[in-house]
Amino acid sequence: MAIVLGPNRYGKAETRLVRVHRDGDTHRLVDLNVGVALSGDLSATHLTGDNAGVLPTDTMKNTVYAFAKQHGVGEPETFALLLARHFVETQGQVRSARVTVESFAWDRLGPHSFRRRGEHTRTTAVTVTREATQVVSGVTGLVLMNTTASEFHGFVRDRYTTLPETTDRILATAVDAKWRHLGDRADWGTSFEGAVDALTDAFVNTYSMSLQQTLMSMGTMVLTARPELAEIRLALPNKHHYLVDLSVFGLENENEVFLAGDRPYGLIEGTVTRDDVPPAAVEWYL
Numbered sequence: 001m002a003i004v005l006g007p008n009r010y011g012k013a014e015t016r017l018v019r020v021h022r023d024g025d026t027h028r029l030v031d032l033n034v035g036v037a038l039s040g041d042l043s044a045t046h047l048t049g050d051n052a053g054v055l056p057t058d059t060m061k062n063t064v065y066a067f068a069k070q071h072g073v074g075e076p077e078t079f080a081l082l083l084a085r086h087f088v089e090t091q092g093q094v095r096s097a098r099v100t101v102e103s104f105a106w107d108r109l110g111p112h113s114f115r116r117r118g119e120h121t122r123t124t125a126v127t128v129t130r131e132a133t134q135v136v137s138g139v140t141g142l143v144l145m146n147t148t149a150s151e152f153h154g155f156v157r158d159r160y161t162t163l164p165e166t167t168d169r170i171l172a173t174a175v176d177a178k179w180r181h182l183g184d185r186a187d188w189g190t191s192f193e194g195a196v197d198a199l200t201d202a203f204v205n206t207y208s209m210s211l212q213q214t215l216m217s218m219g220t221m222v223l224t225a226r227p228e229l230a231e232i233r234l235a236l237p238n239k240h241h242y243l244v245d246l247s248v249f250g251l252e253n254e255n256e257v258f259l260a261g262d263r264p265y266g267l268i269e270g271t272v273t274r275d276d277v278p279p280a281a282v283e284w285y286l
């Protein structure tokens with residue numbers, strides 16, 4: 001009996017690419033999850049450890065980002081074909097390149113503001129005691145992005161701080177919010193829609209120096225627009241988008257090509273209240 005190597009392939013999975021195409025102040029956004037898998041004459045690395053035919057998976061990831069800059073990204077099929085052909089044409093040992101793309105759709109909210117397509121979730125928690133009734137409504141999974149109009153600088157630097165200061169970055173979050181109603185009678189549907197619109201408008205229209213400042217602006221806008229509400233609690237993950245360093249390939253990256261990180265993420269939490277209303281009758285949590 002002999003043990004032999006069967007079918008095999010290798011590549012880079014889940015390269016998270018966000019490409020911003022800037023046409024003046026109007027931006028176009030492409031958000032992809034790209035997979036690359038190559039197969040061909042790759043027995044040597046498995047059998048002897050000879051890596052002479054192994055294009056590093058790290059290079060595949062770099063190629064995705066570099067091509068996004070050089071060629072732009074339109075339809076996912078076009079981008080996938082470009083990449084797959086590149087690997088087959090430039091790597092003699094590669095017989096087959098499989099490129100998979102998941103595209104995440106974003107709906108436009110403004111020239112450089114977007115909402116991730118898909119339903120957010122409306123939440124409600126009512127608490128009834130002998131003395132009081134409390135209604136808390138909320139939303140989760142409302143995913144928003146501004147591709148500019150966000151800065152972050154002037155922060156503390158200690159010996160462990162490496163974050164560069166920036167005057168132009170992506171700001172993205174998945175809004176998790178709950179708000180307490182003053183009474184137990186309201187036009188609940190209108191109130192919910194109005195609160196979500198206020199949250200969204202504030203995110204879109206706040207020129208942000210920090211997500212903390214945006215949080216305050218969102219809370220303020222909701223309480224200003226909705227007099228039936230007493231208080232809002234917000235938990236805003238800072239969905240980081242890392243500018244990819246393309247200078248090593250002789251390419252400039254003027255806030256066009258980003259790695260969309262999933263974890264860790266900043267988490268900015270805060271409560272915004274009216275100061276002229278009774279406090280909550282029962283304790284509640286976001």
Ligand SMILES: O=c1[nH]c(=O)c2[nH]c(=O)[nH]c2[nH]1
Pocket residue numbers: 152163209210211212238266
């Ligand atoms: O808006 C931000 N607030 C922070 O507190 C923070 N910290 C960080 O690393 N990036 C950011 N961004």
